[in-house]
Amino acid sequence: MKAVVYKEPFTVAVEDVDDPRIEAPTDALVRITTTAICGSDLHMYEGRTAAPAGLVFGHENMGIVEEVGAGVSRVRVGDRVSMPFNVACGFCKNCLAGRTGFCLTVNPGFGGGAYGYVSMGPYPGGQAEYLRVPYADFNCLSLPPGEEHEDDFAMLADIFPTGYHGATLAEVSPGETVAVYGAGPVGLMAAYSSLLKGASKVFVVDRVASRLRLAEQVGAIPIDFGATDPVEAIKDQTDGDGTDKGVDAVGYQATVPEGDEQPAVVLNQLVHTVRATGMIGVIGLYVPGDPGGPTENARRGELLMQFGKLFEKGLRVGTGQANVKAYNRQLRDLIIAGRATPSFVVSKQLPLSEAPDAYARFDKREDGYSKVVLKP
Numbered sequence: 001m002k003a004v005v006y007k008e009p010f011t012v013a014v015e016d017v018d019d020p021r022i023e024a025p026t027d028a029l030v031r032i033t034t035t036a037i038c039g040s041d042l043h044m045y046e047g048r049t050a051a052p053a054g055l056v057f058g059h060e061n062m063g064i065v066e067e068v069g070a071g072v073s074r075v076r077v078g079d080r081v082s083m084p085f086n087v088a089c090g091f092c093k094n095c096l097a098g099r100t101g102f103c104l105t106v107n108p109g110f111g112g113g114a115y116g117y118v119s120m121g122p123y124p125g126g127q128a129e130y131l132r133v134p135y136a137d138f139n140c141l142s143l144p145p146g147e148e149h150e151d152d153f154a155m156l157a158d159i160f161p162t163g164y165h166g167a168t169l170a171e172v173s174p175g176e177t178v179a180v181y182g183a184g185p186v187g188l189m190a191a192y193s194s195l196l197k198g199a200s201k202v203f204v205v206d207r208v209a210s211r212l213r214l215a216e217q218v219g220a221i222p223i224d225f226g227a228t229d230p231v232e233a234i235k236d237q238t239d240g241d242g243t244d245k246g247v248d249a250v251g252y253q254a255t256v257p258e259g260d261e262q263p264a265v266v267l268n269q270l271v272h273t274v275r276a277t278g279m280i281g282v283i284g285l286y287v288p289g290d291p292g293g294p295t296e297n298a299r300r301g302e303l304l305m306q307f308g309k310l311f312e313k314g315l316r317v318g319t320g321q322a323n324v325k326a327y328n329r330q331l332r333d334l335i336i337a338g339r340a341t342p343s344f345v346v347s348k349q350l351p352l353s354e355a356p357d358a359y360a361r362f363d364k365r366e367d368g369y370s371k372v373v374l375k376p
């Protein structure tokens with residue numbers, strides 16, 4: 001089958017790879033109808049990780065069940081399904097507690113599995129014609145048959161639940177004010193989710209004009225950090241106290257001020273943006289400091305967070321991979337009911353063959369490349 005294969009930094013290719021097959025009785029094979037490119041793929045694409053050449057990318061997958069193993073009883077051939085980016089067993093301590101982003105079975109010691117992701121288990125990705133889905137009864141979310149809402153449902157594998165997770169970690173409640181750093185697809189989903197949860201004012205910080213326009217389009221207040229100091233701009237609009245809550249949807253690849261090279265820049269800005277005793281949800285990715293790492297950011301890791309200021313303000317912080325299964329059923333039902341349309345972030349629908357060009361443009365945050373979905 002055809003698949004998007006990692007070659008070297010800044011290069012992917014569409015190549016023939018072995019067809020996946022049922023390996024365990026609990027597996028299913030899914031024919032992919034839509035698979036999205038994610039900001040998380042860019043960490044590997046830009047060569048900041050140990051992703052090996054030959055890895056098939058793609059963790060935001062949906063499609064039609066093509067075949068099931070003998071131990072699969074709920075999911076049936078022909079079902080239309082969405083797969084959380086987390087590969088999870090459903091029976092370990094963390095899965096039983098709803099923390100499927102930290103499954104202890106699929107990735108012992110580390111916790112947390114994902115398709116097409118270095119260090120998150122031996123699971124090839126779904127930017128391909130077919131995907132093997134382990135523990136299929138647990139990991140397939142059933143969708144209504146047909147083609148309606150395809151791009152809305154495509155957001156259920158990762159970014160809609162992840163944005164919602166950010167707002168949930170920050171415990172966003174009706175009437176509150178929220179600052180979201182990052183207007184990438186994940187930040188836009190965090191802003192959208194905060195509004196769904198009833199926030200009164202949501203600020204979205206970025207400097208990419210087309211992304212800030214999308215934030216404004218769904219009712220958030222855009223803040224261009226290229227033109228203004230975001231902390232001051234947001235404080236000015238929240239009685240000088242700062243917002244009740246904050247979300248970091250940028251992570252360790254943040255653009256940092258000239259001469260500075262500290263990856264915790266956004267975390268520190270949030271510490272100053274959120275009012276004393278507020279809460280911060282961190283969904284942007286951070287990695288442990290690695291003394292032998294390839295970049296200054298990788299070597300320093302997260303060590304430069306202003307913990308003293310965080311303590312002084314009595315702030316609380318939630319972090320980590322999103323537990324997609326904790327939210328995807330409810331968010332699916334909001335889509336079906338017409339109360340959520342997360343596909344507003346989707347700017348391009350392309351065949352698999354155009355993935356190499358789409359990766360390059362998404363990586364440059366070009367206009368019109370806020371979220372790319374591929375149609376194998």
Ligand code: NAD
Nearest residue numbers: 039040182184185186206251254255283284285320321322
């Ligand atoms: P993206 O790269 O498209 O978006 C990041 C945005 O942040 C860009 O628009 C960029 O202009 C902006 N930015 C850069 N520096 C900034 C700064 N100093 N202040 C404000 N904005 C700044 O990626 P995405 O797809 O939106 O993903 C965002 C992050 O979320 C990535 O780190 C990704 O790995 C992570 N992620 C986490 C989870 C999870 O489960 N926790 C899931 C999916 C993605």
Ligand code: ZN
Nearest residue numbers: 038040060158
């Ligand atoms: Zn993703």
